Amino acid sequence: MDDLRARVVKIVGRVMDLPAELLDEKSSMDDVESWDSLRHMNLVMALEEEFGLSFTDEEIVEMLSVEIILETLKSRR
């Protein structure tokens, strides 16, 4: 499970141009400055590529923090 967390944090860091150390489960659109709606599109895309799945529109508009992204991914397993 930590492995999943590490993968997600790495992707978020890459898309948001931040070192992964600065991110944790609480990181979200509210407190990461570069996490705007366009970067969110890129993030969803990168996650879909990495995990080989496709999110629903409802999931996309909900998953605005690392924590919710992890929950969404777990629910899909």
Added chain:
Amino acid sequence: MTDLSFSEIQEYLHRHDRSELPGLTISVLRNVVVEPLEPYLEYLACRMGFNAEVSFGSYDNVFQEAVGGDGGLLGPETDAVLVFLKLEGLSWDLARNFNALSGEQVRAEAARLEEHFSRVLSGIRGQTGAMVLWHGLELPAYPAGGILDSREGEGQSAAVAGLNEFLKKSLRSAGNCYLVDLNLCRLRVGDKDFYDWRYWHIGRAPYSREALREIAGEDFRFIRPLKGRNKKCLVLDCDNTLWGGVVGEDGLGGIVLGRTYPGSAYYEFQQEALELYHRGVILALCSRNDEENVWEVFRSHPDMVLRREHIAAARIAWQDKATGLRQLARDLNIGLDSMVFMDDSEFEVEFVRETLPEVTAIHLPADKAVENREILAACGLFDTLSLSEEDRKRGAMYQAEAQRKKLRTQAADLLNYLKSLEMVLTLSFADELTVPRIAQLTQKTNQFNLTTRRYTEEEIRNLAQSGRADVFCLRLSDRFGDSGIIGVGILRYDSGRALIDEFLLSCRVLGRGVEDAFIIRTLKIALGRGCRSATGEYIPTARNGQVKDFYEKHGFAALEEARGRKAKSFSYDLGQGVGSEPAFFKEITSERIPDNG
């Protein structure tokens, strides 16, 4: 264009420092969200050797930016303007509420959009002369009228197609403006994968990553030739590329090539190469083989599509492909960076990528020969912005050049050889028919070019009509064929002095004394205009070193230059006469100097 995923492209861009590359300024005007286009544009620019700087206009603010000049998006430094005006944002009624409209309302709405397009286009042109790439309207996949839509004269599909026709016409007459057909991109990607309806609803971003990748690729089919980075020559391996199997082992009867499976994969690949040949792409061969075996296939195999006369040059020998490619570049007098090399051997392709990174090397996997035609058609590297008569005949002209070379080895000495060519030169002044080719030559000639000044068609036309300059061109034909327009000169006049502003020759015709006759004819024009002296300039570039002594060799005297100035000037006193042209030309004629000059 590329198989890289979105993440891989972002990684690539992270890894490559692009700050030293020349800039490519792209501005995007749009009424939809297309920001994820940026990494694809940056990636393709980087592969082409440029650092793309992409700016997006505000969402749905096209009119203000184009007509009002808001946002500072467009200017003289802009290279390309991408326009995305999606029908849904322009006219909801035409796009989605079509059946509620009367025929009259449809026509009125279409007229309103045409007016809008015209104003946006002239607004852009008022601010910049940059290339405009206007992404046309998408035809409805499920037209409002259902199966009857196209039976009725005024269906939705017809209305959208009509607007695209209007756009095409307007763009053509605006100059340096092109319609990018999004429907082609949809065909290639497939409609289901082209749109991401989630993001259309969440954020007015209709196009999927795959779609944007294809669109960026299509845009670069235009941008590449704009920057002179389109490829000119396709170099093909033979065994397992032009046919299946190895001719040296399997023999003429044993190779795989024909109308039916499995030979059809190679047959169709050759046919695609021939299509490129007719578009002016030079075809060449680079193969490890006994030469006679290869030509035997060209001569005798009943299902060969390509014939020997389509092949401008060949290097068939037991040597590595990098050596062969270098030799071909010399044979054809073209740069390695204008070559695309295709081979089924991963080893050869990797070796060429390592040793000659300027060459674009494409691997054709031997176990998937059925896809080769598609790979060739999809590569998009050979597109040009216009197709001149010279382009269409290019293959034949290179073939003629090969025959000349052969004759040269037969002719006892150079003078006899040149005489035996029966060359005819014709000098004429720029007119509507010749302006496009003249502009094209100023834009792409690098080697025999004294000043390397680049001119657009518009600028050439203005110069020719200015009354203070002459723009003229030179045609060459000989017993092997017509080479078309191969030289351009521009003289500017200033109080009894003629300045040779432009003097260039296509590299195809060098070494035949054409330059000697051309400079004399150029001086004769200056004399005919009553000038007392002519001044020539040499502006050095990375590629025109061969002409640095040209003026001195032709009786011009070097002028003192200000220290630190790279350009050199030379003066010719017309009082001494202009000398005589080489005697080996069969005929040299000049059009009478126009009155208004």
